[in-house]
Amino acid sequence: MQPIELLLTHPLPSSPRQGELDGFVLHKLWEAADPDAFIAQIGERVRGVIASRPTPINEALFNRLPNVEIVSNFGVGYDQIDVDAATRHGVVVTNTPSVLDEEVADLALGLLLATVRRIPQADRYLRDGQWLKSSFPLSASLRGRTVGILGLGNIGLAIARRLSGFDVGIAYHSRRQRTDVSYRYYDSPGALAEAVDVLILIVPGTAETRHLVDAALLEKLGPNGILINVARGIVVDEQALIKALADGTILAAGLDVFEREPNVPAALIEADNVVLLPHVGSASEPTRGAMADLVIANICGWFSDKQVVTPVNQG
Template sequence: MQPVDLLLLKPMQPSVMDALARSFTLHRADTAPDRDRFYAEIGPRIRGMATGAQAPVDADLIARLPNLEIVASFGVGYDTIDTKAAAARGIVVTNTPDVLTDEVADLALGLLLATVRQIPQADRYLRAGHWPKSPYQLTATLRGRTVGILGLGRIGRAIARRLEGFGVSIAYHGRRPQDDVGYAYHSSLLGLAHAADVLMVVAPGGPETNGLVGAEVLAALGPDGILINVARGSVIDEPALVAALQAGTIHSAGLDVFAREPHVPADLAALDHVVLLPHVGSASVHTRETMGRLVVDNLSHWFGGNGPLTPVPETPWAGQA
């Protein structure tokens, strides 16, 4: 049987690309010198797609692929994929949930500790030779804090379980209260920000959450407040955050994601009381390999006639299950 034609929008790690090349006829959009000509020639043959969060799949691209059946996305977030356009065509979208939950939750706790205790700043202080002259300044603490989690999904819950070991109070905001947890629920994000002095952002991206954490929420968090974001940069109003950090409206921030990655606002990067990471929440060898295998397995199962393994709820397969 002729191998299925598969579109790869951007490179993945070599083991994943090798696995895809063994099972499919691979067509790489990222190396095509003329994208319009590429899609005109290859588009009608494409039945599957492998992509990641930094390669948007919009309605125009979907329209260029008249025989597309499945989009397998590398990552848990899929806000850069037009799932409405996919669903209208009967195209299934899959993501890679669960396999990265623990890695991102670990990173979130590390980022929180690094921000509260100024670990990167203290490291720079030592390396610059300042310690013999005077001890490093005293820092803030986790003691006595309430951590508010925006988005108590898989990753949010994993973060909350880890936080329990630190003896902090935990609260959350989401679409609805969850009966199987004992954390305090707040029906509004503003209410959560007033109640907490750490706001941990784990909400999905997309139009519904765009700029959700803005000036009013940051003001409610207060001058001792700390913002941590391991979700999507779009959830934060970045200019409002920069202004809040510059004015002392909040204490500090730890960010793994940004609105226009890989570009970080210069005003934000210039601040010394923030910790900034280059979107590395799931970026361990182990987890990225596992995510890649799930991308391959979703495609292999689909074209083997066994359905997708991890379909997102907005596209048709979830409705048929």
């Protein structure tokens, strides 16, 4: 019996289940000098894909992998995968929800505090010897603020639980009002932005959420407003945000994600009222290992008895 052949778009972090892939033939796309020629050579033999952003998994790729059965995505977000195309081709798509919720929520709170209290700026001030000349300027505060969460799914709930210990107001908008929380619900993103002075984004990156945060919404957030994005870069109109930060439409922003990663606009890098992180929301060794475990569990489950742990579609 021939071993099953898999295409890996990016390296997987080490995990306790790594050895379970030893029985497969692993084709490593990132090592190919010519990725197109590489796929042309192996495409008909590939039965599974282990995927990760930003490599697109789309109709064109499915046409080149006629025997693929499963795409096991490394990440809870799967915006780089055309799930409709996968379904048309009879391909099951899986992702890695839940195992990264707490890590991303921790990062969101850290990014919020760093942005409000200007922690990276203060660090640079000290390192540059400026403290020897004068005290660091006073920062804004989290005290007295109301924090809005745009997207109250599992990660949003984990963020809200952490915020409850900071004595701030908490409000939210989601596609549907939840019946299991007491936080104030607003029926639109704009209404939420008008009611809060911190807005945390934790919605999927889809065609529907592209540029959900635009110039009009930033205007509603106001000159004391702080935007925190731990969702996807496309949720924010980046040029509108740059202008809003420059002209005082909002006070500050903390960003872990960007529209064209890893390319970050120079205007954001140069701005002093922005805290920037290189998309590290889930990037701890334990969490990335747990995500890799789930990727492998989905692959092995499918090829052992056609069962997966975390399906996105039915294939």
